[in-house]
Amino acid sequence: MTLLYSEVEEELRAAVRAVLADRCPPAAVLARVESEPYDPGLWKTLAGEIGVAGLLVPEAHGGAGATASEAAVVLEELGRGVAPVPFFTSSVLATYALVRATGTGAGETAAGETGAGVGLLRGLAEGRMTAALAVPFAASPYRPWHGSPVSSGEPGGGGGEALLSGSVRSVAGADVADVLLVPVPGASAGGSATLYAVERDAAAVQAVPSLDLTRPVATVTLDGAPGTRLGVVDLAEVLRFGAGLLASEQLGVAEWCLETTLAYVKERRQFARPVGSFQAVKHRLADLWLDVVRARAAARGAVSASGEGAPGGAGLDPVAVAVAQAWNGGVAVHAAEEALQLHGGIGMTWEHPVHLFLKRAKAGEIALGTPGDHREALASLAGVPGPGAE
Template identity: 55%
Template sequence: MTAQTAEEATPDLLYSEAEDDLRAAVRALLADRTDTPSTLARAESDAPYDPDLWRSLGARMDLAGLLVPEELGGQGASHREAAVVLEEIGRAVAPVPFLTSAVISTEILLALGTEKPEVSALVRELASGHRTAALVVPFSAGPDSVRLSGTLTGTVSPVADAATADVLLVPTAEGLYAVDAADVTVTALTPLDLTRPLAAVTLDGVGGTLLAGADTTPAAVRRGLLAGAGLLASEQLGIAEWCLTETVTYTRERKQFNRPVGSFQALKHRMAQLWLEIVSARAAARNAADALATGSPQAPLAAAVAQAYCARVAVHAAEECVQLHGGIGMTWEHPAHLYLKRAKSAQIALGSAGEHRAAIAELVDLRAP
């Protein structure tokens, strides 16, 4: 391998100045709009989705079109910037459809090519932030596990953010359809994660606009789910970082035997171990984002590694947050339960850890005997 080839193959795991500025802007907005009392109140209501927050984030900050080229009304940014946004969404457990609409649905449409007027028009609408889309497949489906139905019939469940989407992207054996959400029956479900609504979508032979044929639909859907799985790791990283930060802060202030409980060696070791896991999770998530951004042939492997590892770290961090907060961590008044539920639901979203480990074994030719 030449020096130039080796340099090109080395992923950039560091944050650029522009990414740091983007993080600061998104964090400031979310801190102002998703304080603990309002987040808890909205999660316990019948409408956890926050349309005003999405208008601010997606339309006014133009983040809905982050992955969309400038000629189509977007920002022309990359998956690296989208990963930064998702880190902050995870840190705030913000109830917005960035992952499902601005990443997965948008990536699918871009994979189809925008020569078709129907596709380019929909991409522009999503990039504006005034409309959102959701992919009608079970939220647990990974990049390699989607099974396409024959026609626009039947019920698909659970579909993330379907209850709040304006357009539903329905992959079938005939091709990919865009269906107006008002034309289908969407039944809200009770999710574990109260900040990400799930629903059952009943199609019953509705009409839709055919965006792509059977030859291009599977690859486009796989690309969208691959990007979603790879960038979901960044959301999980944000969850884990918030949990560790809050736990360290609390254990410094909470006293027992006239000493901060954080000074006890056993708790120090637990938090130090968690910090090491989060550092590794950050490397895995950044590697996946960089691979997706550069179109690296290693993107499927990077996404699978990131998802298999970051899912576990997010759950561990949330569990430690609940336990090390003691009695207050077990109450509904403290937001720790929202982070644990988001982490647990994300653990089986877009492919389970076992599914991603199986993909890793296949990709590196280390299949089980």
């Protein structure tokens, strides 16, 4: 395992960063965030020209066959720009669930019920369509069905078809998805689920207010919607994979906040001196820098700890994921709060983009398990008493 970035990852980072600098500056995000946050033109460039949409799709099915480490680099850059694109919801969460359900991770030829899944994988890899995994964005890998009215399936016309009914709240990416991937819980306990593909037009998708304006959520309601069976998936493992990569997006948010604040306090003057020259400000930023460095190590550890790290491999190490999410969620929020305070009056205004990063950080902190959830899981995995245990 190495925490260093490879040459390929740095090249991928440079390509994504250049596109975001040109097409997605903070002013552009602010201009559209209240009316139409999703930027289809930006997504078309990232997905089609750079190929980020197919990173986690096996090469045999039109993708890049990359590992979680490459996808994590993209998420770092998207976090730096709070980019309003469905990479995490479609190209990470939904794509990984589809790969695991269809059993195409190792590049084998799919047959039978997975044929539809392979066709969908190709569409996702090419950026022609997007998908959303119909689970609450706050669903935890440790309680994948807890507090969630999950859809149930009734036999339809055969051939892997089913009629699905139910409602799922707070689904991220559903408002811009072409296909919804709906997991239906299995009879056995745990996170096992049967995954169905439902066309977007067959479901009622109603956007609801979201703290993070750059990543809207919606309530998905199915009333006898026809679904195509894709296969069986371990939903808990899918959510854990997503949580591990979300740590890299949180790292990107924290890095932007730190770098932007450093640049500001060097220029902003008070009492004829740069604000950054005051010892109290120096100490706060030094502490924040240490937090971000640790967050980078945790995020890289989460996506590098697996033997293979690719969707067709063994996924991500549960301990490394728990460590990353137990730390990075709080660091992103702390970095955004410090950025807002150290920017002074301008940081409180709508015109400055720091509020977008604070909202992304706060929403990400409760997504796919809170830091407390992951600390409890880490204690259990390590065989030690958890937080609050006597």
